[in-house]
Amino acid sequence: MRIIVADCSAVYSGRLNASLPLARRVLLIKADSSCLIFSELGSYKPLNWMAAPCTLRELTPSQDDSPDAAAAGAVEDARMEASAEPRPERIIRVNAAKSDDVLTVSLMRIVSDEQYELGADPGLVKDGVxxxxxxxxxxxxxxxxxxxxxxxxxxxxxxxxxxxxxxxxxxxxxxxxxxxxxxxxxxxxxxxxxxxxxxxxxxxxxxxxxxxxxxxxxxxxxxxxxxxxxxxxxxxxxxxxxxxxxxxx
Missing domain, CATH: 3.40.1350.10 (Trna Endonuclease; Chain: A, domain 1)
Structure with missing residues (x-):
């Protein structure tokens, strides 16, 4: 499990188009490459996410020459130019395996980036079912x-x-x-x-x-x-x- 605390913005493109403006958030990246974005407020549900099966790549802005950059990265570039946001330190791009959906997270300032080995989980044992x-x-x-x-x-x-x-x-x-x-x-x-x-x-x-x-x-x-x-x-x-x-x- 990788946990990143960062000032970030995000764009989801594909069957649904959505964006998150710049703010400090928590990213959870799991071993299956799924990525979830959380804010300080709210309940258990993330603000945006990409569920497995998916592939995840971590890039610097200069490395972002992938074919899907035109679909997702260009949208993010235009949004940042319109809002005068700084260029990101790193970009996390998650592509869905069964569709053209793309989640692009631009990390402007990384406060914490930690990796943890959680091991096998026995699952939830419910009482009173x-x-x-x-x-x-x-x-x-x-x-x-x-x-x-x-x-x-x-x-x-x-x-x-x-x-x-x-x-x-x-x-x-x-x-x-x-x-x-x-x-x-x-x-x-x-x-x-x-x-x-x-x-x-x-x-x-x-x-x-x-x-x-x-x-x-x-x-x-x-x-x-x-x-x-x-x-x-x-x-x-x-x-x-x-x-x-x-x-x-």
Whole structure:
């Protein structure tokens, strides 16, 4: 990973034309040659970038005689002349491999230029994803109601697996759709499952439960209108983590 802090300007040309005027910014250049430009403000999203697959070249202005200089460099030259910007110390030019897109970054004053070996990354391990919620609910199936029993997780159907199939205390089959954040799309998905399952005389009647950590008011209204129950899942409680909040009793 290469990190450059510099006073720079940039021009992106190709399917989209965009430019960044001169300002101090951070450039991240990765091992795959992708280049991302960040400012002091804003969130995680860069101001401009070129993603892999791409090729990156670092030039001085006198070396910039490449064929694509007419496409990207000439635009930058005209812009600098119009704004009376100084000539750059270095130019970083990144060409997309699958298109004619070019990102040209002109480095006027380099404050810092550091290289770091980060090594292999194991990837993001998420906690509280739908698979975790499904596993805990299957282990704590009584949350669906006293006397409920688990049939199986990932109950197969021709249109995809139902997250949990259970049987309640009265012997009625219960199809459970689990989401982290429950919206209308999740209710529609549960509707399709229940309509299909209720065609099977060995299962019918099948009632639906829409379970999530949060459920939007619109989704709750739609679920109730279709005869489904809504169940809020407290992940921290389900995995046995006690809350630090003080309670009266």
């Amino acid at each position: 739908e698979d975790h919620l499904q596993r805990y609910l299957a282990q704590q199936i009584e949350r669906l109601g006293e006397g409920s029993t688990l049939v199986r997780r990932e109950y197969p159907t021709p249109i995809g697996p139902v997250d949990i199939m259970a049987v309640d205390a009265e012997g009625t089959h219960v199809a459970v759709e689990i989401k982290r954040h429950g919206g209308i799309d999740g209710v529609e998905q549960l509707t399709r499952y229940c309509e299909l399952l209720n065609r099977d005389p060995l299962l019918a009647p099948v009632r639906g439960v829409f379970a999530a950590q949060t459920i939007t008011p619109q989704a709750r209204t739609l679920a109730q209108d279709r005869g489904f129950s809504c169940l809020i899942l407290d992940y921290e409680e389900m995995k046995g983590t006690e809350s630090d909040a003080l309670t009266l009793f």
